[in-house]
Amino acid sequence: MNIFADFENRVKTAVEAIVPSEEMAGVDLSRITVEPPRDAAHGDLATNAAMVLAKPLGRKPRDLASALADRLAADPDVAAAEVAGPGFINLRLAPAFWIAHLLAVLSEGPAYGRGPRTGRKINVEYVSANPTGPMHVGHTRGAVVGDVIAALLDFAGADVTKEYYINDAGEQITVLARSVFLRYREALGETIGEIPAGLYPGDYLKPVGEALKAEFGDRLASLPEEEWLPPVRDRAIAAMMEMIRADLKLLGVEQDVFFSERTLHAAGGGKIAETIEALRERGFVYQGSLPPPKGQLPEDWEDREQTLLRSTEVGDDQDRPLIKSNGAYTYFAADVAYFRDKFERGFQEMVYVLGADHGGYVKRLEAVARAVAGDKATIDVVLCQLVKLYRNGEPVKMSKRSGDFVTLADVVEEVGRDPVRFMMLYRKSDAPLDFDFQKVTEQSKDNPVFYVQYAHARAAAIFRQALEVGLELPDFSALAAEDLAGLSDEGELALVRKLAEFPRLILAAAEAKEPHRLAFYLYDLASAFHGQYNRGKDLPDLRFVNPDQPMMTRARLGLVKAVAIVLATGLDLIGADAPEEMR
Structure with a gap:
């Protein structure tokens, strides 16, 4: 039982009892809140009812509060109702009420606090790390935050789907395939020397190269890139996703859906082309040119006509390109099609858990939601700030590109799943988090x-x-x-x-x-x-x-x-x- 919601209803009933019905016409009671007082010495509950209703009812806040307090004091569960400050009302509840509530906790057991099923269909997409290597500690916070948001929404009564968006269609996947092919040649006995700049240097790719050797022998080595690239890319993605799933499971994260970006790029453009045409029919897509960026122009900037989303009409700062001048779809075009796919799957609310470096992406995603779904679906973007690791007072540096990074598995195996999950939540997600290996393992109140x-x-x-x-x-x-x-x-x-x-x-x-x-x-x-x-x-x-x-x-x-x-x-x-x- 939510006693705050219960007493909010009691307060509204009390208001309706002391205010003539003709005065109540058109008065909005939704702004009334009941919450714990800031100082527990002031009572058990506090309500702003008189403060928010005084003006629309044409009354003085304290006069209305006094009349309302007298009415509430007659409730058998209320031991005292007192007016404070300019018109707040503090309530002290009878001891018998607290005993009854304690009985409710014991009766409901593990279901205590669980909300009724609401029918709200919510998609929570989180982690979505590029499938180019094992998860590092930078992904860990978003994984935990997204997982617990999904758990809270489910416990509150929503129908929740936990989703991972696999970015398996971009240039980084070609780089991954080339990096794996280098390890394949190494597995065949070739001396590859220092990993060339721009490729992924981590040793985690060596087993993938060995697996390619076991499957293909040396048959790929003599093929041109356009022939070996497709099979190497497919197997590299599969191997990385297997590694990522294992990392997530180690953290206690098991998602319901793994959605491949490549499925949006089917022959003829697939869902991306369908989405662009659907939005074009509704006037959201047009051919035009973007104004030059503010400040110094990049050397590669061109004043050229592009296929654009008219996103400024739905809250964005500027219209966004959907198709490049060479005819290729932009990353943003895939994001638009992905949102539309979620909407067509029946989701009414979409939650995106993203890294803080995606802060500039929030407005455009909100604009996508309005363009695609109008007022039939909502979007909520949660940003996760960086995690800084410390050991013996010294920061632990990491760099995914160099191959010198701390993986999620490294952290979980050293301190355990529970400390990692709990501490990733012990700051608001949009605030930086310091993770101290010593602090999270000590047995004290400070842990x-x-x-x-x-x-x-x-x-x-x-x-x-x-x-x-x-x-x-x-x-x-x-x-x-x-x-x-x-x-x-x-x-x-x-x-x-x-x-x-x-x-x-x-x-x-x-x-x-x-x-x-x-x-x-x-x-x-x-x-x-x-x-x-x-x-x-x-x-x-x-x-x-x-x-x-x-x-x-x-x-x-x-x-x-x-x-x-x-x-x-x-x-x-x-x-x-x-x-x-x-x-």
Whole structure:
């Protein structure tokens, strides 16, 4: 149950009860919010209702707030309603309400916080690294961010497809094939010397060259490039995608669809040609010239007529070329056709998780969505900033072109999947992230993933302790209000309030495409739980397990179980384990 949505409805009902219906005509209640107050000392919930409704109703904010507070105070679940500042209303809820909510958490179990199925069909495309080598740590953040966004959207109730767009039709694939062919010649015994500039130098291509030798012997060596290029390209792409899938699986990422860009370039132009003609019929494609770029002109710039998308009509900064002067399609043309393909597959929302270097691409993608789908589909672009690796205080440098880079597999194998996934979320995705190998493996409060997982392990240890002193664990899903009535300590109720934020957190993080909110929430919940546990060290009456107080212990075990449920659910959404004990 989302108590914030529940009380938002209660506030709206209270407004309608104190304001005559003729005054309510045309008044928009959608701006009313109920959320946790910034300072917990002010209460449990805060609403802006009087602030946003005062002007349209022609009333003073505090006068409206006072009348609304009086109405809300009559709600049996509200212990107090107070007007603050210029007209905010702070609500304190009755202890019985929190006990009832705790029972709901225990009853719903792992489903707590899950939203109803909405029918929203959402495509989340992420990673989409060029198939030219293994994934490096720069891809890792986008992989985790995209994966957790998809998990949050699914948990919130959407129908989500996780997709990888294989850029297998560009010049970089020809470069890959030439690089692999060089390794093939090396496998045949030829001395290739230093890898020529412009080719991929990594040793990861050596096994592909050996595989070509095993399949073709030396038959390819004497062929001209136009004959050996197609089979080498196909096998190189297949080998790289196999490597990429293995890297993703190591990270715990398994996507539903791998979409090949080459399928858009079928004979006669395929879906790209179809898309251009469809947009031409709607007036979005024309023949024209682009103005010169601002500043100094590039040497290769030409004032020439091109096939252009009229993207300025749908929010872009300039119209975009679809067909080059030599008749070849631009990369952008393939992107347009790809979006149209998603739209035709029935997706209503498309999420793109891209590297920060694609920041200039956001407006044109948004324009593509408007040109292709009008208002029938939306697009959301999430940008991921760079990850900087540190070891022993020194930055770890990487360069994919030189072959001297840190792979995703290197990082996961050194510190483990869980620390990698959690820490990739421990900053907002559009902020740079420093990944310290030492910090993510230390066992301390300063290591967020350890601190959260330790909280779940501590909950399991508390259950074991109860059994060791001869107490039985209750059927948590069958507990009644009287079983939990003893929970009255402020620290205990604060934990319940924190648990109550979870459904709202899930919905907000999913809608905003901000999975870092979940990581932060789990850390805060773990901190509150550890804090209450530590209070029991100083105040024995607050210990979770007390053999002399079996009924109180029963109630507190229910609280611990609820914390464990939410921790396990949150960690599962992040893609990390919820351990029963820590090594």
